[in-house]
Amino acid sequence: MNKDQKNEKDEIVTLAIHSFGEAQILKTMLESEGIPVQLANVNLIQPVVSAGVRVRINKKDLPHALSIIEQSHFSESAIADEKRAGAMKEESYVLIPVDFETMTEKICDMGIRYAARHKMSIVILHAHYNPFYPAPMFVGDVNTIPVADEVILRKTLEEVQGKMDTLKRQISEKMKSGALPKVEMKMMIRDGAPEEVIKGYSHRHRPNLIVMGSRSKEKKDADLIGSVAAEIMDSNRAPVLVVPEESHISDFSDAKEVAVATSFEQSDLVLFERYIQLFGHLNPRFHLFNISTNDRQWDEIQLNAIREYFKKQYPTRQIxxxxxxxxxxxxxxxxxxxxEKIDLIVVNTYKRNFLRKLIFPSKARRMLFYADTPLLVMPH
Structure with a gap:
């Protein structure tokens, strides 16, 4: 065995990030097929929006693991959940997941301004992940946690509640002073891995819009499988606005130059129409651009046809x-x-199975990784 083969055999990769319960199910399923699995908490120190349980395997086992997942009921149950969620009606509110880090104030301000303009309420949601005992320990019929750890957990919960109270007070003061418009506001703390909490809540109560923050391009992992924002974008049926740290806009009205990612297909024309419906009160300059950068050249006839279509359909818009x-x-x-001094990128995403999401990153995920520009993801 050469050195490269040995390194690949020993290399451990993250297959997925789930709540503890789902990670345990996946671990059991893979190990029954002879694939060794390690579970690791994403963050053992502080429960933040990137917390969860990593399911880790040897790199050499990745193709086999993906094949098992594709053929199992593990992915089918997720698809069933999506279908049930699709039958639910959209509710008139904006969902704002927060982690109390640097992006919290910015995304709250943007979500509140959007909600006020559309006469909606907001829900500020924090996912509190318990990194010590994600599953209860049982002695007989008694659920027990060591006293020392129980004290730590209680203190952590008090700190989280204190941060939520502080955030609510800061927002209320801004509304009172006129710095922010007044909207109905609900603050919520839920236990669990952030991506599972956000997906679960938004599936039960589908929002008009989800507003999330993301780190700068330099700080993002090359592997986007574990990105909370990426998971929400790929799985949600509501539009998702992802705002990076470097963004200079604090309101949609600040977006004067809007880029719309397209493959120049029918589905992308529908995407553009949905965007117009959401933000019809704004009149930015639109820049439609191709998602592919291969050597295939679009001939001038096709480009002219596209220009003429939008000129006819939206005569008052700058496109x-x-x-x-x-x-x-x-x-x-x-x-x-x-x-082009782009302020906002709009892209659509499609429901895809686990394997395709892993091997072929969606347009939205590619944008999330490469762009330091706010990204609005419209579900197909």
């Missing part, structure tokens, strides 16, 4: 059609957004 440079997607996107 341009742009082509990204061929080559590396990240570089091409960066050049485009800088040159």
């Amino acid at each position: 341009e059609v742009n082509m990204l440079d061929a080559g590396d997607f990240g570089t091409a996107l960066d050049i485009f957004t800088t040159r």
Whole structure:
């Protein structure tokens, strides 16, 4: 065995991030097929929005593991949940998941301004993850936790509640002073891995919009499987606005130059119409651009047809059609957004199975990783 083969055999990769219960189910399922699995808490020190339980396996076992997941009821149950969620009606509120970090104030302000403009309420949701005992310990019929750890957990919960109270007070003061418009507000703390809590709540009570924060491009992991924002974008049936740390806009009305990612297909035309319905009160300049950067050239006849379609359908809108440079997607996107001074990128996403999400990142995930521009993801 050569050195490279040995390194691949020993290399451990993260297959997925789930709540403890789901991680345990996946672990049992894979180990029954002869695949060793490690479970690791994402953050043992502080419960933050990126917390959860990592399901880790040897890199050499990845193809086998993906095959098992694809053929199992593990993914089918998730699909069933999606179908049930799809039957639920949208509710008139904006969901704002928070972690009390640097992005919290910015995303709350944006969500509140949007809600006020559309006469909606807001729900500020914090997922509190218990990193010490994600599952109860039983002695006979008695549920027990060591006293020392119980004290730590109680203190942690008190700290989380204190942060939520502080946030509520700060927002209320802004509303009272006129810095923010007044809207009906609900503050909630739920136990569990953030992505599971957010998905679960938004599936039961589908919001008009979800507003989330993300880290800068330099701080994002190359592997987006574990990104909470990415998981919510790919699984949710409500529009999701992801605001990066570097964003200079604090309201949708600040977005004067809006880029719309497209493959110039029928589904993308529907996406554009839905965006117009959501933000019809704004009149930015739109820049439609291609998601692919391969060497295939769109001929002038096709581009002219697209321009004519939008000119006829939206005569009062400023709409341009742009082509990204061929080559590396990240570089091409960066050049485009800088040159056109893009304030917001709009992209659609599709429901896809676990394997396709892992091997072929969606347009939305690619945007999330490469862009330091606010990203509005419209579910298909």
